[in-house]
Amino acid sequence: MNGFSRLAYVETKLFLRETGAAIGVFGLPVALVIGFGLIPGFSDPQKGLSGQIGTEYIASISVAIVLAVLGLTGVPMVIGQYRERGILRRLGVTPVRPLTLLLADLMVWAASAILSVAVVIGVARLAYHVPAPHLAGWFILSLLLGIAALFSLGLLVAAAAPTARSSAGLGWLLFFPNMFFAGVYFPTEEMSPVMRQIGNFTPLGSALHAVRDSWMGLTPRPEYLGIMAAYAVIAAALSARFFRWEQA
Amino acid sequence: MTAVIEVTGLTKRYGGEAVVDDISFHVDAGEIFGILGPNGAGKTTAVECLEGLRRRDSGEVRILGLDPRTDRHRLHQRIGVQLQESQLQEKLKVREALELYASFYPDPADWRELLERWGLSGKADTRFAKLSGGQKQRLFIALALIGNPEVVFLDELTSGLDPGARHATWDLISQVRAQGVTVVLVSHFMDEVEELCDRVAILERGRIAALDTPAGLVDRAGGEYRVRFRPMAQPDRPGLDEQSLAALPGVTAVSRHNAQVTVTGTGDFASAVTAELARRQVLVADLRIEGRSLDSAYVALTGRSMES
Numbered sequence: 099m100n101g102f103s104r105l106a107y108v109e110t111k112l113f114l115r116e117t118g119a120a121i122g123v124f125g126l127p128v129a130l131v132i133g134f135g136l137i138p139g140f141s142d143p144q145k146g147l148s149g150q151i152g153t154e155y156i157a158s159i160s161v162a163i164v165l166a167v168l169g170l171t172g173v174p175m176v177i178g179q180y181r182e183r184g185i186l187r188r189l190g191v192t193p194v195r196p197l198t199l200l201l202a203d204l205m206v207w208a209a210s211a212i213l214s215v216a217v218v219i220g221v222a223r224l225a226y227h228v229p230a231p232h233l234a235g236w237f238i239l240s241l242l243l244g245i246a247a248l249f250s251l252g253l254l255v256a257a258a259a260p261t262a263r264s265s266a267g268l269g270w271l272l273f274f275p276n277m278f279f280a281g282v283y284f285p286t287e288e289m290s291p292v293m294r295q296i297g298n299f300t301p302l303g304s305a306l307h308a309v310r311d312s313w314m315g316l317t318p319r320p321e322y323l324g325i326m327a328a329y330a331v332i333a334a335a336l337s338a339r340f341f342r343w344e345q346a
Numbered sequence: 347m348t349a350v351i352e353v354t355g356l357t358k359r360y361g362g363e364a365v366v367d368d369i370s371f372h373v374d375a376g377e378i379f380g381i382l383g384p385n386g387a388g389k390t391t392a393v394e395c396l397e398g399l400r401r402r403d404s405g406e407v408r409i410l411g412l413d414p415r416t417d418r419h420r421l422h423q424r425i426g427v428q429l430q431e432s433q434l435q436e437k438l439k440v441r442e443a444l445e446l447y448a449s450f451y452p453d454p455a456d457w458r459e460l461l462e463r464w465g466l467s468g469k470a471d472t473r474f475a476k477l478s479g480g481q482k483q484r485l486f487i488a489l490a491l492i493g494n495p496e497v498v499f500l501d502e503l504t505s506g507l508d509p510g511a512r513h514a515t516w517d518l519i520s521q522v523r524a525q526g527v528t529v530v531l532v533s534h535f536m537d538e539v540e541e542l543c544d545r546v547a548i549l550e551r552g553r554i555a556a557l558d559t560p561a562g563l564v565d566r567a568g569g570e571y572r573v574r575f576r577p578m579a580q581p582d583r584p585g586l587d588e589q590s591l592a593a594l595p596g597v598t599a600v601s602r603h604n605a606q607v608t609v610t611g612t613g614d615f616a617s618a619v620t621a622e623l624a625r626r627q628v629l630v631a632d633l634r635i636e637g638r639s640l641d642s643a644y645v646a647l648t649g650r651s652m653e654s
Contacts, residue, residue: 104449108442115437183433191397191427192450192493193419 101194105202113206122167123210127160127218135226146287150314157222158313162282162306164214168207169248170273177256178265187344196343208245232315240312243326244305250333251301257341276302301329350375350497350528355405358391366392367552378529380543388552389532390430393499397427410496423452426495428486430502436475440466440485451493460488479506501532516541540640556647560640567643573609573616575630586628594618
């Protein structure tokens with residue numbers, strides 16, 4: 099194995115050793131789908147959810163949770179720690195660059211997100227006959243853009259924060275408003291127009307809209323995809339510009 | 347001897363202030379070269395410019411003929427580095443760390459052998475966070491050697507090690523050198539440098555205050571030192587003549603306190619004293635030479651002690 103694949107292999111093992119992360123990324127989303135599915139009548143189309151099936155809506159929420167947990171809590175926390183502990187610096191004196199570790203980690207986390215979403219789709223289908231996303235292509239594009247937007251934002255947090263602690267803290271500070279305005283806590287259908295408008299401009303809000311739409315068979319509105327792409331490009335560019343490889 | 351490290355006029359500034367200020371030295375193949383100095387003298391910064399971790403502002407650096415500024419990748423395949431105050435992923439096991447780092451190099455060492463040699467074989471499946479300070483330190487030394495480097499940089503090699511482990515580490519470093527590896531040792535421990543290094547650069551405020559062998563530094567520092575001994579009672583011998591000792595070249599004073607004789611002097615007077623004792627067939631006990639150490643030489647050369 100070369101440096102990159104060995105790093106990816108080791109980082110996968112380390113990721114799975116973090117019980118909390120494994121629960122947040124794999125356990126919680128599935129538990130939500132199973133739990134809400136037990137509510138009688140929830141597998142029928144819901145009037146308050148623009149006619150979406152309740153369990154399908156919860157499965158979409160689970161996708162958003164996976165993106166937010168990984169991108170806004172996992173990415174800033176782990177990268178902040180790797181910098182503070184001198185792990186990135188240590189790699190800087192090997193033939194492998196510290197960037198290789200970041201790329202390996204981002205790949206492992208992205209793969210975890212995709213796997214978790216696949217499990218959610220499978221469980222929802224097997225347990226409650228929730229159909230797989232109708233517009234599979236749009237759904238995959240929305241998921242990938244969502245990963246890119248939220249991971250880039252997490253990277254930017256790690257780039258801006260001086261310490262591991264502040265990096266994790268700042269990530270959580272973005273996590274809750276994103277979850278709130280995206281409509282994870284209660285559906286955007288119940289929000290005031292202003293709140294809904296704010297939500298549309300958050301990366302998680304546009305991701306959740308795009309995921310719900312493509313699941314129901316509606317082509318996601320281009321602005322949702324555009325907003326995610328903009329977050330991805332701008333946050334990644336700023337991170338590349340300001341990222342520090344060692345603790346000051 | 348060919349120089350594997352050549353440094354000419356190396357300068358590194360932070361905010362206009364030169365932390366490393368126009369230093370030049372070279373290190374020959376197979377040498378253990380020490381960089382000694384108090385905290386904040388610029389030792390680590392200088393070495394990090396050599397390792398390619400920091401970009402120098404001016405001067406020339408060649409390591410194995412490579413410029414760390416432009417040839418980082420090729421350089422990093424051929425050097426090993428132990429950084430000061432570095433950590434690994436908390437849940438990474440010792441075995442995984444060694445396998446991982448071995449995968450970075452074209453011709454890595456056998457990690458099992460390194461594990462054995464550095465006394466970590468029982469710890470292969472222990473997570474990094476569960477290692478003691480000394481075990482972590484030894485793991486980092488093993489990681490510095492995993493790529494079969496031609497030059498290895500060790501920054502504060504024995505910090506966090508107990509006295510027994512320090513001496514064991516010194517022995518191992520001597521073995522590393524015996525295999526032909528060139529070692530650059532950054533330290534603020536006199537005894538370590540005196541024990542291990544062929545040559546030492548004393549760094550002070552970013553400049554080289556002195557550069558010589560440890561013995562050369564001690565000689566150069568000059569200064570007085572003392573030889574103490576207790577003449578044994580020998581009724582049938584004429585005994586010790588203090589006047590004749592005082593007349594020896596280099597001797598500045600001779601004093602006697604109870605049974606103890608103290609001869610003070612400069613230069614190589616100690617061998618003149620022992621020769622004189624032998625000539626007069628005086629048997630002595632508790633012969634000691636005091637004050638002739640790198641420690642006191644350091645104070646003499648820099649005008650201050652290491653801690654200040």
